[in-house]
Amino acid sequence: MVEHPTHAPTLLGPGDAVLAFDVGGTDTKSALVDASGRVLGLRRTPTPLDPSDPAGTIVAKLASLAGEHLAGAPGVRPMAAAISVPGLVDEVTGVGMFASNLGWRDAPIRSLAEAALGLPVAFGHDVRAAGDAEHRLGAARAYGDVVVLAIGTGIASALVLGGRPYAGGGYAGEIGHSLADPFGERCACGAIGCLETIASAGAIARRYSVASGTPVAGAREVLDAATAGDPVARRVWDDAVEALAEALARLVAVLAPEAVVIGGGLAQAGHALFSPLGERLDALLSFHRRPVLVHAELGDDAGLLGTALAARDLAAARARGGAP
Amino acid sequence: MVEHPTHAPTLLGPGDAVLAFDVGGTDTKSALVDASGRVLGLRRTPTPLDPSDPAGTIVAKLASLAGEHLAGAPGVRPMAAAISVPGLVDEVTGVGMFASNLGWRDAPIRSLAEAALGLPVAFGHDVRAAGDAEHRLGAARAYGDVVVLAIGTGIASALVLGGRPYAGGGYAGEIGHSLADPFGERCACGAIGCLETIASAGAIARRYSVASGTPVAGAREVLDAATAGDPVARRVWDDAVEALAEALARLVAVLAPEAVVIGGGLAQAGHALFSPLGERLDALLSFHRRPVLVHAELGDDAGLLGTALAARDLAAARARGGAP
Structure with missing residues (x-):
């Protein structure tokens, strides 16, 4: 990537x-x-x-x-x-x-x-x-309520709410360490089933390597294999998209961001990430404010x-x- | 109650x-x-x-x-x-x-x-x-980052972030309509498995009535039955507490409130709600900022x-x- x-x-x-x-x-x-x-x-x-x-x-x-x-x-x-x-x-x-x-x-x-x-x-x-740079200079310029998501080795986010950065005493934005699967694996942080154990670029590569017996260096290879018809790669990729969509749907219910800016290595997957993620998010929401999903601009x-x-x-x- | x-x-x-x-x-x-x-x-x-x-x-x-x-x-x-x-x-x-x-x-x-x-x-x-009243006059006076949760017929919340109310264009705080169970029942809002289909006072009464065949008027009766040893009531009550704890754990990861103020009819359960909820929340968190759980003061x-x-x-x- x-x-x-x-x-x-x-x-x-x-x-x-x-x-x-x-x-x-x-x-x-x-x-x-x-x-x-x-x-x-x-x-x-x-x-x-x-x-x-x-x-x-x-x-x-x-x-x-x-x-x-x-x-x-x-x-x-x-x-x-x-x-x-x-x-x-x-x-x-x-x-x-x-x-x-x-x-x-x-x-x-x-x-x-x-x-x-x-x-x-x-x-x-x-x-x-x-996140502040994306809000003031980049993809989130037009919005006052924004979540900037960075998906790479781990998953982290920055929140801009009411036009201002929100830090929560330094603890806010840890969506990567929010519960995705109560029956999932233990995360390095000590909690069970964190989002980043399923949906980070690092987790996608690791989970595919374990499930297929074929070590891969990154999420890009898993996406390529899924696109080529590898059912194990497809399942690992789809699990990541589903976990991300569910985490975003929960965040939308509580914070109602106008936009979710997605950056980090995994965002380089482009359409292969944004398209199914948007579809699953639509399916999970009802009356909620649907955020636009936009690619980070500042790289x-x-x-x-x-x-x-x-x-x-x-x-x-x-x-x-x-x-x- | x-x-x-x-x-x-x-x-x-x-x-x-x-x-x-x-x-x-x-x-x-x-x-x-x-x-x-x-x-x-x-x-x-x-x-x-x-x-x-x-x-x-x-x-x-x-x-x-x-x-x-x-x-x-x-x-x-x-x-x-x-x-x-x-x-x-x-x-x-x-x-x-x-x-x-x-x-x-x-x-x-x-x-x-x-x-x-x-x-x-x-x-x-x-x-x-x-929520604003609890923040300025009530249980949340001492805190700048607060979630005020009202659990009654439904579940709603108000957010005070960085000392200011956050409304998200009118859509924020809908934790009752955040995903709790992807395989759960359809909520009146149209989405699947919303928190309030499991953990509102109304849902607790309804789920017990359905599961036991014994209609009850409210969550108080379910709690009393659970305390008296009714296994169906115990399961319905525990499911509600678990769903609330998981929803709060997710909210804590992203917003890191200093305090969660709980009001509404279900909060009248007092210790029977706050004690297991705090225990489960502790078990689900790791490095996160653990909020105090406090009872709403203004009723x-x-x-x-x-x-x-x-x-x-x-x-x-x-x-x-x-x-x-």
């Missing part, structure tokens, strides 16, 4: 120059954004994982990356920085509460990074940053763009003399 | 005098609230149902009630009124989109009522009004109190010269 091409570099538009860091479990994406909105020096470097000091080691790496970005663009003076990470994030206190693949618990990332970078720092969640850079937006929001708030 | 006693009459506190109408499928509750917050002349009258002009007939009845309230308290001059109704409500446009038990579709209730009452009118949803008058709050909000906004 290929990535989207990089979007227009001036998508962000004019504003403060900022530094943006999207820290993932494997790689960290970083860039300097200038006052015209150009994304300068965008790079992907391995995220350092040090069990003895996971947060300090990562923050030190970000400071080193900041130095490289500034050296590469001597005329650009950032007014703020922002850092997005996976896991449980308290955006209000600036604390990374938990991230299984980064190794920290209750790490005061924002204060560590402000000291290391010498800049005001916004600290947030990677999927909520991507793999949504998280970095949303992170840059958070840094700009912070810089603007500081310039006004207020809190963000 | 008994109603709560009426709460202190000055719970609303000082503010503008207003008229409040909570229009239900059977009865309409109405009252005049004076500037000290006293609820004057609270009464319950049958809601007139006229298929040829459902909205006009109800609004005419409200105007007649308003006259009675004003005649009974000649020194009180209301600055605004508010009307809450069931069904699908667009609070922004003031339109009752649909109410199966009142019979209207896309009825411009707010403009009809403003003409009939000669006052600015706030128009809203009965369960969201009750059967929550809707009327929330309606009065909406009228006061509107009066205050008009006094400031702005939109509500």
Whole structure:
């Protein structure tokens, strides 16, 4: 499943120059954004994982990356920085509460990074940053009530409700860890039958490998096999679509989003995902508000763009003399 | 299942005098609230149902009630009124989109009522009004992210997210019409296996009557039978608790409320509901934010109190010269 091409570099538009860091479990994406909105020096470097000091080691790496970005663009003076990470994030206190693949618990990332970078720092969640970018710059621009779903190795979502991001104290949006099958397998999170044990790209590949005895590397191969008539692949794919449709139907009943934006690796399946998903969702709903299902627009850079937006929001708030 | 006693009459506190109408499928509750917050002349009258002009007939009845309230308290001059109704409500446009038990579709209730009452009118949803009252005056005062669940004949909920009511264009909160059992019975709404076909007080009574061959009038009798050792009653009650726990677990994964306030007739079961529900919810969750489960405080008058709050909000906004 290929990535989207990089979007227009001036998508962000004019504003403060900022530094943006999207820290993932494997790689960290970083860039300097200038006052015209150009994304300068965008790079992907391995995220350092040090069990003895996971947060300090990562923050030190970000400071080193900041130095490289500034050296590469001597005329650009950032007014703020922002850092997005996976896991449980308290955006209000600036604390990374938990991230299984980064190794920290209750790490005061924002204060560590402000000291290391010498800049005001916004600290947030990677999927909520991507959702914010899709809402302000991408596929969800036209809507006030939106769910942005990222389906890849796992399944996560960002909620925009009444035009504003909703974080639920850092715990919201975990649709991947909502109950899909009470008689299903135990998820890595400890709960039983989570949606992402059935419907993530990772689960689709794993379930097919187990059921067929033929190891596959990804969901794309399972879809291709299903399309070619492989009944095991068809069942695994259809189970994933059904679980996604049921989870979305439940979410529609309670939140009534106008749009569900779907991104992540699995969204690259396009029509083969969106068409049956929309049909099953229609069948499961009655009087409910039916959301449009739209493909994410910003691709793999949504998280970095949303992170840059958070840094700009912070810089603007500081310039006004207020809190963000 | 008994109603709560009426709460202190000055719970609303000082503010503008207003008229409040909570229009239900059977009865309409109405009252005049004076500037000290006293609820004057609270009464319950049958809601007139006229298929040829459902909205006009109800609004005419409200105007007649308003006259009675004003005649009974000649020194009180209301600055605004508010009307809450069931069904699908667009609070922004003031339109009752649909109410199966009142019979209207896309009825411009707010403009009809403003003409009939000669006052600015706030128009809203009965369960969201009750939720707002519980959030501002009752069991949910301490929380910013709250789900207020009303379990009676049906199941509905009101959402307060980030300290603000969330209506989803009038469609939000319909947890009673979220999928509980894909192989379940068809709900009156047209969908299959809705939560309220298993876990509403009405469903508990109906399912027990069918399964046992012994007709019962309400869920209280089923609980009493279960407590006395009736295995059919035990199964019906446990199925309801399990369906509620699963629906709440899914909602917790996505919205992460700090508190779930439970009201309506079924909440009168008290410990027999809250204790197993909390245990099952604990078992279904892992890293999620576990909400406290609390009993609604305002009882059967929550809707009327929330309606009065909406009228006061509107009066205050008009006094400031702005939109509500």
